[in-house]
Amino acid sequence: MAGRRFAWMDSLRGVAIVFVLLWHAPAVPALLGVVMPRWLEAVNDSLIPFRMPLLMFLSGLLLVRSLEKPLLEYYLGKLTLIAWPYLLWAAVHNVTYNAVAPLWHPRAWIATGYLWFLFFILCFYLVAPLLRRVPPLVVAPACFALALVVDDRILHRMLYFAGFFFAGYLAARYQRQFHRVVDSTPTAVVCGVVALGFAVVSSRYDVQYQAQFALLSLAGVLSLIHVARRIGDAAWTRPLQYVGRNSIVYYTTHFPLMHVALLALLALGITSSLVIAPVMLVCAGALGTLAVVLSRRPPVRWLFVAPVAPPRRRAVTAPVNPAAGVP
Secondary structure: OOOOOOHHHHHHHHHHHHHHHHHHHHHHHHHOOOOOOHHHHHHHHHHHHHHHHHHHHHHHHOHHHHHOOOHHHHHHHHHHHHHHHHHHHHHHHHHHOOOOOOOOOHHHHOOOHHHHHHHHHHHHHHHHHHHOOOOHHHHHHHHHHHHHHOOOHHHHHHHHHHHHHHHHHHHHHOHHHHHHHHOOHHHHHHHHHHHHHHHHHHHHOOOOOOHHHHHHHHHHHHHHHHHHHHHOOOHHHHHHHHHHHOHHHHHHHHHHHHHHHHHHHHHOOOOOHHHHHHHHHHHHHHHHHHHHHHOOOOOHHHHOOOOOOOOOOOOOOOOOOHHHOOO
């Protein structure tokens, strides 16, 4: 698992990115006062327990491979492929929208807007080498336990998602045992039933990002991994794999693209939520794909990866996505 890319991992990362787009397609219009149907909100809320935990878990699965690199190469890679696009798109977000603090204040650059995932994942990668001597069985439970007692909103969420990230790392460290668990059909069925029940609860009650329910989210993650591994490299999953391999592009561009599409629709007098949400979803997906194609060469490439490449990394057709744990 740590040595090469798996189709099922790319597919699942693509699924998670699609979930993010589905979340923001109605959420962005709601920010500007467009009323969304309750059923659409309920469907989106049902996915909350699994969307970002899945991305975090998948990132942790590839941490073992990253930690095999020399320390300098490891940190340069994270700065090049995660810190750079985060700071660049955070600057765009802060200038375009109402920043939570003046641009000179550090708070303006901490978990900025929709880019909070990149900030969190960067922090996890930065501290991961310092935790190499800590038993993997300790780190993830400790993160969840601390999240139970921490009140600060950002720190609480960081600890909560760190639990999933390091749970993925734990799974990679004990790969054989993990595969036995996740490939078991009875286990997958039980996890799927638990996850389905939790999704229903999440659609009706505010249970998001609460550490006491982390195991229920993990059940959903494991059931999704089981299904993805069973499907493997099926032809119909190739579009999802493509999205997964280029997740940094889709993730950073989708929010501003949706906002521009929304303003255009409102300018045309289109206010129906049943029109706005699908159009925004299509625009983010289509224009995000165009951005992937254009990102093969500078200067568009520099929107997603720093101009100075990390050592010994050959050029790729699209920026390596931070969720994949590379470099």
